[in-house]
Amino acid sequence: MDESFMLMVSNLLHLHNSLDPSTSLLSSPSPPSSSSSTSSPSSLLSSSPPTPFLFFTLASLLSYLASQKKKPSTKPPSSTSTTTTNPESSTFSVSAFRALSTEHIWSLEAPLRDAQWRSMYGLSYPVFTTVVDKLKPHIVASNLSLPTDYAVGMVLSRLAHGFSAKTLASRYSLEPYLISKITNMVTRLLATELYPEFIKIPVSRRRLIESTQAFEELTSLPNMCGAIDGSPIKVKRGDIGGNMYECRYGYSSVLLQVVADHKKVFWDVCVKAPGGSDDASHLRGSLLYNRLVSGDVVWDKVINVRGHHVRPYIVGDWCYPLLSFLMTPFSPDGSGTPAQNLFDGMLMKGRSVVVDSIALLKGRWKILQDLNVDLTHAPQTIVACCVLHNLCQIAREPEPETWKDPDEGGAPARGLENEKSFHYFGDSLRQALADDLHQRLSSR
Numbered sequence: 001m002d003e004s005f006m007l008m009v010s011n012l013l014h015l016h017n018s019l020d021p022s023t024s025l026l027s028s029p030s031p032p033s034s035s036s037s038t039s040s041p042s043s044l045l046s047s048s049p050p051t052p053f054l055f056f057t058l059a060s061l062l063s064y065l066a067s068q069k070k071k072p073s074t075k076p077p078s079s080t081s082t083t084t085t086n087p088e089s090s091t092f093s094v095s096a097f098r099a100l101s102t103e104h105i106w107s108l109e110a111p112l113r114d115a116q117w118r119s120m121y122g123l124s125y126p127v128f129t130t131v132v133d134k135l136k137p138h139i140v141a142s143n144l145s146l147p148t149d150y151a152v153g154m155v156l157s158r159l160a161h162g163f164s165a166k167t168l169a170s171r172y173s174l175e176p177y178l179i180s181k182i183t184n185m186v187t188r189l190l191a192t193e194l195y196p197e198f199i200k201i202p203v204s205r206r207r208l209i210e211s212t213q214a215f216e217e218l219t220s221l222p223n224m225c226g227a228i229d230g231s232p233i234k235v236k237r238g239d240i241g242g243n244m245y246e247c248r249y250g251y252s253s254v255l256l257q258v259v260a261d262h263k264k265v266f267w268d269v270c271v272k273a274p275g276g277s278d279d280a281s282h283l284r285g286s287l288l289y290n291r292l293v294s295g296d297v298v299w300d301k302v303i304n305v306r307g308h309h310v311r312p313y314i315v316g317d318w319c320y321p322l323l324s325f326l327m328t329p330f331s332p333d334g335s336g337t338p339a340q341n342l343f344d345g346m347l348m349k350g351r352s353v354v355v356d357s358i359a360l361l362k363g364r365w366k367i368l369q370d371l372n373v374d375l376t377h378a379p380q381t382i383v384a385c386c387v388l389h390n391l392c393q394i395a396r397e398p399e400p401e402t403w404k405d406p407d408e409g410g411a412p413a414r415g416l417e418n419e420k421s422f423h424y425f426g427d428s429l430r431q432a433l434a435d436d437l438h439q440r441l442s443s444r
Contacts, residue, residue, distance in 0.1 A: 247276060
């Protein structure tokens with residue numbers, strides 16, 4: 001019985017006994033005497049029967065019980081903790097998610113609210129709602145039994161923390177196969193429906209001017225519009241056979257290729273090669289390469305450097321071929337002329353943007369550090385993380401701790417027969433850029 005109720009009853013008993021010591025509320029009533037019927041009204045005040053106090057006690061009890069129904073229960077569901085709840089029963093339930101996202105979330109200050117959301121889903125609440133709003137029509141059309149925001153939140157928590165389907169199944173009280181199915185659906189939608197909106201080749205003059213000016217401020221090289229690099233994404237060894245997926249670091253992987261701008265925003269993503277492939281082969285098999293070689297992508301911003309018409313170009317390390325639209329270093333070991341070595345240093349400074357972008361991508365979406373999805377769904381999962389990365393960069397989300405791969409090496413890429421003209425013009429442009437850079441910096 002509740003201690004406060006027992007205390008109330010005890011106080012009532014003491015109160016009665018102090019008023020009328022000869023009568024006890026707990027004792028049997030004494031038989032009526034002949035004098036009781038002739039008592040005066042004044043005698044009732046000095047020696048009252050127990051009935052009024054019993055009535056008062058019962059009234060107090062009813063009032064107490066009524067007040068207890070109105071009070072919310074503060075007792076925690078677990079007997080071993082007073083501050084945490086059972087994750088399997090409430091923390092990850094739909095109702096708990098709804099309460100967090102609709103009521104509790106708006107009672108917090110925006111910085112605290114968004115920090116809490118990032119810790120769970122990798123992005124702030126406004127960006128989360130943007131993703132949900134854009135995916136909702138497609139998810140609703142799939143007749144998924146779960147609410148859209150709950151399904152998206154569940155997948156984002158997996159991408160942000162690298163949870164396996166089995167881990168999420170135990171937390172959300174769902175079957176692992178259903179977790180995998182929902183993950184595949186959401187990542188496929190991100191990689192297809194949202195990709196064209198958030199990953200675009202910069203062709204507008206405004207965007208080209210913004211990118212080239214920012215890279216020139218960083219490197220002193222004109223008309224640079226992006227940096228390219230590849231990175232292996234570790235996959236489960238049991239899914240594959242042979243050595244074609246083994247990367248230079250010794251684990252099974254698929255190869256990610258990205259081109260990033262000065263804001264660490266990807267404007268091209270490709271996942272088409274096993275981890276054992278080299279960067280040059282992956283580039284040549286990509287849609288970006290085919291579009292640039294065929295002239296499908298037209299960059300109108302042209303400048304004149306020592307009599308050469310220089311269109312916007314991207315930069316990469318020596319593992320990529322030298323082409324008219326792709327500048328690479330003269331030498332990987334600094335054995336060139338002073339002008340060439342200066343150019344190489346500035347080029348690699350510009351290339352560091354894409355290295356930092358990939359490190360940020362893997363730090364923000366930890367599932368890419370050790371991909372725990374089926375190999376057939378690996379490319380769409382990787383691309384989905386790149387789309388989410390761009391959303392975060394565009395929204396200027398805080399950058400978390402990054403994940404950097406070991407320093408890479410590799411032999412310089414060799415040109416192909418059908419690339420001779422691109423290599424010839426690229427070599428002339430590179431030398432002109434190096435000489436112009438050396439002259440400008442030497443004269444300061």
